[in-house]
Amino acid sequence: MPEPGNLSQIEKIKMASDGLRGTLKQSLRDEHTGAIREDDQALIKFHGMYQQDDRDRREERAARKLDRLYSFMIRLRLPGGFLSAEKWIAVHDVAGQNSTGVIKITSRQTIQLHGILKSSIRPTIKAFNAARLDSIATCGDINRNVLCSSHPAQSAIHEQVFGYAAKISSLLMPKTKAYYEIWLGDQQLVDKKEEEDPLYQDRYLPRKFKIGIAIPPNNDVDVFANDIGLIAVIENNELKGFNIAIGGGLSSTHGNAETYPRLATLIGFTDTEEKTLKAIYEIATIQRDYGNRSDRKLARLKYTVDKYGADWYRTELEKRTGFALEPVRDYTFTERKDHFGWEQSESGDWHYTVFIENGRVLDDEKIKLKSALLTVAETGKTNFRFTCNQNVIISDVKEADKASIDAMLAQYGVIAHTETTSLIRKHSMACVALPTCPLALAEAQRYMPSLIDKIESLLDKHGLANDEIIIRMTGCPNGCARSYAAEIGFVGTGPGRYNLHIGGDRLGERLNRIYKENIDETEILPVLDDLFAAYSSGRKPGQTFGDFALVTVLRN
Numbered sequence: 001m002p003e004p005g006n007l008s009q010i011e012k013i014k015m016a017s018d019g020l021r022g023t024l025k026q027s028l029r030d031e032h033t034g035a036i037r038e039d040d041q042a043l044i045k046f047h048g049m050y051q052q053d054d055r056d057r058r059e060e061r062a063a064r065k066l067d068r069l070y071s072f073m074i075r076l077r078l079p080g081g082f083l084s085a086e087k088w089i090a091v092h093d094v095a096g097q098n099s100t101g102v103i104k105i106t107s108r109q110t111i112q113l114h115g116i117l118k119s120s121i122r123p124t125i126k127a128f129n130a131a132r133l134d135s136i137a138t139c140g141d142i143n144r145n146v147l148c149s150s151h152p153a154q155s156a157i158h159e160q161v162f163g164y165a166a167k168i169s170s171l172l173m174p175k176t177k178a179y180y181e182i183w184l185g186d187q188q189l190v191d192k193k194e195e196e197d198p199l200y201q202d203r204y205l206p207r208k209f210k211i212g213i214a215i216p217p218n219n220d221v222d223v224f225a226n227d228i229g230l231i232a233v234i235e236n237n238e239l240k241g242f243n244i245a246i247g248g249g250l251s252s253t254h255g256n257a258e259t260y261p262r263l264a265t266l267i268g269f270t271d272t273e274e275k276t277l278k279a280i281y282e283i284a285t286i287q288r289d290y291g292n293r294s295d296r297k298l299a300r301l302k303y304t305v306d307k308y309g310a311d312w313y314r315t316e317l318e319k320r321t322g323f324a325l326e327p328v329r330d331y332t333f334t335e336r337k338d339h340f341g342w343e344q345s346e347s348g349d350w351h352y353t354v355f356i357e358n359g360r361v362l363d364d365e366k367i368k369l370k371s372a373l374l375t376v377a378e379t380g381k382t383n384f385r386f387t388c389n390q391n392v393i394i395s396d397v398k399e400a401d402k403a404s405i406d407a408m409l410a411q412y413g414v415i416a417h418t419e420t421t422s423l424i425r426k427h428s429m430a431c432v433a434l435p436t437c438p439l440a441l442a443e444a445q446r447y448m449p450s451l452i453d454k455i456e457s458l459l460d461k462h463g464l465a466n467d468e469i470i471i472r473m474t475g476c477p478n479g480c481a482r483s484y485a486a487e488i489g490f491v492g493t494g495p496g497r498y499n500l501h502i503g504g505d506r507l508g509e510r511l512n513r514i515y516k517e518n519i520d521e522t523e524i525l526p527v528l529d530d531l532f533a534a535y536s537s538g539r540k541p542g543q544t545f546g547d548f549a550l551v552t553v554l555r556n
């Protein structure tokens with residue numbers, strides 16, 4: 001194993017943290033500030049929370065010599081993005097009491113609540129716990145929420161594949177009981193042996209770690225953007241096993257050429273549950289032992305894979321698991337999208353996918369989505385499944401209940417809203433960015449809707465309104481809405497300015513490239529106008545915008 005080198009500050013904080021406890025209890029007791037101690041800000045992430053502040057109010061508060069307006073974001077752990085109606089009601093209630101009220105569906109199939117004051121964290125976690133929900137390991141240097149293609153009509157054996165998300169999530173959970181002790185008031189463990197952690201030890205992983213499972217033909221989870229991507233291989237309605245890809249990750253840092261987005265590399269196939277889980281576990285232990293612990297910018301698995309090589313990684317993996325991976329099996333992705341409206345799965349159950357712009361569930365002047373989803377949940381006749389495109393599926397509705405649920409959705413305007421939204425908007429995604437994200441350089445979810453209004457007009461003008469172009473925006477180069485894997489990607493560079501990326505494919509198998517740097521709306525719209533004009537007149541039959549842009553505009 002390599003020498004650890006100079007450990008980064010976060011590594012030292014983890015090691016000294018006594019199982020992720022740090023001084024969180026003292027931080028919570030300190031009534032002089034709405035913030036927590038600096039070291040604890042790194043540790044609280046492992047408990048699924050981030051300290052933030054309202055960036056819109058920084059200047060005004062500074063002028064009044066006031067501290068920043070601190071609050072916390074809490075992210076739930078929902079493997080595969082599944083939530084029962086009862087739990088949705090609990091989330092709705094908690095959101096109304098302690099947070100901004102907006103329920104935010106993330107690009108990794110889970111929910112975040114923002115604006116929770118320090119004094120409200122414990123009551124929030126307690127309320128979640130009462131509903132059998134938790135936020136353990138949804139952030140931090142650890143395995144995060146495990147993704148799985150969310151639509152039950154995707155495959156006749158969706159439920160079986162879907163079950164792996166929960167199994168993998170449990171397999172890679174940390175052993176520390178700090179969460180229960182700090183947030184729920186459980187007694188401190190006397191025998192620390194109970195929380196010895198052979199996987200994470202005392203250093204956890206060098207960086208965040210993400211796993212996604214795709215069920216072909218839909219790559220709705222963007223499987224190659226994950227540290228580990230599993231692709232279910234299904235023949236004659238039978239799960240044969242999984243192709244395994246490693247080293248996906250989409251972040252880069254402006255001006256740091258050593259950082260780059262990367263799609264995961266396929267390294268083999270496993271045919272049994274035991275082998276699949278063993279392989280996943282050991283991929284994580286190799287990253288634990290070989291990942292970069294001195295420079296966090298280079299600490300993701302993708303850099304470990306590129307440093308040592310995918311062949312080396314596979315050999316090391318086979319040494320640790322004691323079995324050889326089989327060659328990658330055939331699979332085909334034909335789409336990467338949500339199926340809006342009603343669809344029926346082979347079981348006979350119905351599922352309605354609702355369009356939620358940028359994952360923000362709220363009641364506003366346009367539509368009362370939050371009230372609509374609550375009313376539907378109160379029937380107790382549905383489940384909720386979140387998609388990696390920040391939408392929600394009202395799922396598992398029995399044939400006998402479909403008409404009444406449909407009537408409710410119609411009454412609240414949800415059906416009209418979903419059906420009349422343009423295709424470009426339905427296939428768009430933006431990250432949170434301002435005002436809560438401390439890393440945002442530009443707006444994303446607050447700006448994208450108005451930009452799309454104008455892009456819709458351009459598409460209409462060029463007869464392209466029926467194209468399902470994938471368009472995404474992030475407020476910085478971290479890639480939270482996976483802009484680098486879009487046909488049109490905007491990456492924030494500064495207030496109102498973005499790099500424009502084009503040439504990504506529709507299926508998430510090819511990254512895009514920078515076409516224009518640091519442009520604002522006055523430049524974005526004419527550039528897109530020209531691109532759409534060229535695409536409309538010059539495309540080959542069936543050619544997608546991303547493929548056209550690559551071949552004709554980027555000339556590759």
Ligand code: SRM
Pocket residue numbers: 050052073075105106107108109110111112138144145208210222225248249250251252297300359390430431432433436437438439478479480481482
């Ligand atoms: Fe992300 C950091 C929001 C998906 C790459 N991400 C953040 C933080 C927590 C900012 C921070 O570190 O303080 C953002 C919180 C904003 C806020 O106020 O809520 C944030 N990321 C999000 C979400 C909510 C975007 C959304 O609008 O849906 C997504 C939550 C996912 C979840 O439920 O777990 C989200 N983040 C992603 C994705 C997409 C994915 O995983 O498919 C990526 C790119 C894939 C990848 O990981 O490479 C992503 N987020 C990052 C990074 C860059 C990581 C890196 O390798 O360098 C950061 C910054 C960091 O970790 O230092 C980051």
Ligand code: SF4
Pocket residue numbers: 431432433434437438439440441444474475476477478479480481
């Ligand atoms: Fe924040 Fe950047 Fe992620 Fe957007 S992409 S949520 S701005 S870290």
